[in-house]
Amino acid sequence: MKKIFLMLLLVFCVVSCELKKAQEAYDKKEYLESMKIVLKYFEKYPNKLEKIKPEVKNDLMGKFSNIVNIYEGKAYNGNFDEKIEGYSSLGQIYMLMDKYLISQQFTDFTQKHNLSSIYENYENMISQRIRSNIDRMSYENIYKMIKKDYNKHIEFTEELMASNISSGKMAIYREVNKKMTKSKADKLIELAQKYEYSDKYREAEKLYLEASKTYSRYDENYRQAKDKHFEIKRKADLIDAEKNYNLGLSKAREGTKASYRKATEYFEKAARFIPDYKNSKELARKYEEMGNIDYYISDCPNSIENSISSSLSKIGRRKMSSSYADVVISCNIDTNYRVYAESPRTQRHTETRQTRDASDTYVSKQYIFEEIKKISTETMDVRYRINLSGMTNRNFSGNFSLKNEYSETIYTGDVPENYKSVREVPLGRNEMKNKAYNTMEQKTHMELEELVRVIKNL
Incomplete structure (x- = not known):
């Protein structure tokens, strides 16, 4: 009897610790993290759900409902940025429910909401925000915005696509993933074009490559992004090779051992961008020898x-x-x-x-x-x-x-x-x-x- 009591006490303590973590996250308004802690724990130990008191389970269900209401309020009635936050969170809640099937014990969220509709609204709004800011904000900040708005949703859909979900759910997630990756690739291409028109070819070629990889599951050369990557990379390499070649010549004219060694670095870098650009390899060998210091101790x-x-x-x-x-x-x-x-x-x-x-x-x-x-x-x-x-x-x-x-x-x-x-x-x-x-x-x-x-x- 004592052994059974100790086992029940241990179960109670473990459950209490997890619920305490969830409550702490909830109190800090980290609502999605709070839901994740609860679902992850009871998904791993479903038998312990039966051991918690009914009032505790009701409290969890109430908190889940409250979290959904908070984000529904933002999505349907908030200002522009709140709407984006609301739809983003509703989409993540939907995927959490599908990832942890134990969620059916706490909420019927997936039965009342449509994932495709949530992401259609979310994608439309973030596309509008990015396009309205692309000429007002720095390109670097626009790139950060794109990653923040898209990456976690795309990664979550891919995680579920790789899991053992039903074929019906798989079709939904594949559709959402395809639309979101296509939208992200479009934004990356638009930003790459901005860089290209500003003669910032190195930044442009990286974004074209990222756009190509983003949508490669469905189209390896979407909007010729892969071809543009190679085209712009070649242009950027030529510019950087010429720049380093000229820096090498300038350093070599200084006529010191240290400047010869620095010239060698520039010529070697030029050759890495374009193999043997303007005899850069030969000049690198020449000035490497001239830059060596012979010493005796x-x-x-x-x-x-x-x-x-x-x-x-x-x-x-x-x-x-x-x-x-x-x-x-x-x-x-x-x-x-x-x-x-x-x-x-x-x-x-x-x-x-x-x-x-x-x-x-x-x-x-x-x-x-x-x-x-x-x-x-x-x-x-x-x-x-x-x-x-x-x-x-x-x-x-x-x-x-x-x-x-x-x-x-x-x-x-x-x-x-x-x-x-x-x-x-x-x-x-x-x-x-x-x-x-x-x-x-x-x-x-x-x-x-x-x-x-x-x-x-x-």
């Missing part, structure tokens, strides 16, 4: 060498001789190793422990001993200078220190067995020097960033 720790080589990998080549280098990077490093020893600290200890005497009998014994602890610190002071010469001359300098503490603990006197003298070993001059060299990349990162920036700007 000497007397620098490995961490510094690796950092510089990694940073210059895309723009330079490391040479084995300074004779063939555009820039030479050299390091001068001075180190000073020192050891500081603190005065020993002595501490007396007295401990009483149980131990065995000669007759193997446990007796108390007092241990009196001294602990002598000595702490030492070894330091490595580093002063560095990184020199850049060749095409430009710069110096970068700084300093830092590393420390390592080590200790020695000695016990004297009558020492218990568990106390052992310990002597830590210092790293020593060479190891401290290696440690300093290995951390130089981190210590000198600001100077290295500036050095690389200078080289890249040559």
Whole structure:
């Protein structure tokens, strides 16, 4: 009996949580979300609908009816924008009812409304709004309006078309989907034409392509949108290729390594729009070679060498001789190793422990001993200078220190067995020097960033 009671309590708690979420959405006037939460839950657990109290079910039915009344009021009696919101919501409610068959337990909405009629009114009104604003609003905002007005409805109809709905319902959704996708494609084509007439060919070709894909289920080349996409794309590619080619020539005339590399980027981009446009590939190869920086590194720790080589990998080549280098990077490093020893600290200890005497009998014994602890610190002071010469001359300098503490603990006197003298070993001059060299990349990162920036700007 107790087990049954606990199961019923669990069911009640779960249902209550879902109804609470639905109520919160309802209170925030997120009415469609509120309906969806209820329908989705009871569709998944239809047996739990029987376990809720009649007054709870009646309350849900009342809220469903109220939601429908709200959107019917907007659709039939609201202002222009409210009518659009009303028909949009009524259409989504209809599809929610068809998606979740459990909805029949709460409302007879689909029996009283006609989906085709709802969307005919909705499509007429959003078409009117878009056309009346297309010459007043920015084209970007018109595009956002088209997506907002159409996408969620088209996606919802396609979701239901892919589900196991009846053939009669399938025909209705296919009809609505066809009309809505055709209407959206028309708006995209109209907007693409506006862009085309404004010589904004790249934006136009994208919209022609989107229009073609939008209605491809019914007509792959609706209103020649696919053909227009290729036509306008070719025109946009020619314009962008010419633009980047001219930018490349302009940069090349500046005559610096950095400008040659930038020219290379422009020529490569021109070639991507139109393959080998006006010998752009050949010019890209030429100025890529001219833009390379040959560099030589000497007397620098490995961490510094690796950092510089990694940073210059895309723009330079490391040479084995300074004779063939555009820039030479050299390091001068001075180190000073020192050891500081603190005065020993002595501490007396007295401990009483149980131990065995000669007759193997446990007796108390007092241990009196001294602990002598000595702490030492070894330091490595580093002063560095990184020199850049060749095409430009710069110096970068700084300093830092590393420390390592080590200790020695000695016990004297009558020492218990568990106390052992310990002597830590210092790293020593060479190891401290290696440690300093290995951390130089981190210590000198600001100077290295500036050095690389200078080289890249040559």
